[in-house]
Amino acid sequence: MPEITDCLINLNHEYVIVDWTVTETYEIGERFDKHLARRLPELSRSRLQDLIKDGHATLNGKSAKVGTALKQGDAIHLTIPDVAPVEIKAQDIPLTILFEDSDIVVLDKSPGLVVHPAEGNPDGTLVNALLHHIDDLSGIGGEMRPGIVHRLDKDTSGCMVVAKNDTAHRRLTEAFSERRISKTYLAVVNGVPREQSGRIQNYIGRHSVDRKRMAILLDGAGKEAITEWKRLATHQGCALILCRLLTGRTHQIRVHMKEALQCPILGDPIYGHPSRQRVPTPRLMLHAWKLAFHHPIHDQPMAFEAKLPPEFEPWMKNVE
Secondary structure, three states, X not given: OOOHHHHHHOOOOOOEEEEEEOOOHHHOOOEHHHHHHHHOOOOOHHHHHHHHHOOOEEEOOEEOOOOOEOOOOOEEEXXXXXXXXXXXXXXXXXXXXXXXXXXXXXXXXXXXXXXXXXXXXXXXXXXXXXXXXXXXXXXXXXXXXXXXXXOOOOOOEEEEEEEOXXXXXXXXXXXXXXXXXXXXXXXXXXXXXXXXXXXXEEEEEEOOOOOOOEEEOOOOOOEEXXXXXXXXXXXXXXXXXEEEEOOOOOOHHHHHHXXXXXXXXXXXXXXXXXXXXXXXXXXXXXXXXXEEEEOOOOOOEEEXXXXXXXXXXXXXXXXX
């Protein structure tokens, strides 16, 4: 059998086909996608999951789910096709870059900026801006979101890290998945929570009726979502909340503030009620304030802080 790493290095715009069998004790019970990620560290987890979903990676000659547990003697067949080019145009959109080296970029995303192209937002996104400002941005998996490791909602501002190569992307993705990245947000909510602080832990999934919304699922379905929060200040009947995310679910803070604390974030067009807001605001009052992690290549600790938006200043002046 050819060495997998050699195959990947010699890919050069051709298909690579690799076969192997599960034989080691430590491989038995391992998730299919995690097994592939361990065997092929040069490819990102998202790329490998796409290969599985598209039928390029099979178990015993049949398609399998990414979370399938491996068994002794399972035969794995993997076809690695050439990555299709990412056809996204570079656009000169202003960016606030906090840090950049040959492996990563950390930036302060402005509110109103969509992270990556999608239906309804074909351009004018953060990815379009990155392609203009960064020459060596990684085209992870040929997706419409090169280099994107995590994302912020369109109207959320603050710290984001972007990978510039496959290795950095894979390691950062693993760090997010394993909760080794510290994420601290500031939110201004409509109302004042009764408690001073707390921990919200439940399950979040797609709303059963409104597919644009997420919701807390009482039956334990969905994915685990954990937010630690603390009330920092109050002003005009609204509270400034410090949130530390231990997981990264879609709309997690927005759902937790609305459903768990009964205090939706000011300016939230999905979970809030503009007519009931105590204080008018021109934007969603959610800011990814701080981000800390170990560099994906050099492993040194790094910490970043996004400048506080002026809309938050009335509450910051009252911080206890």
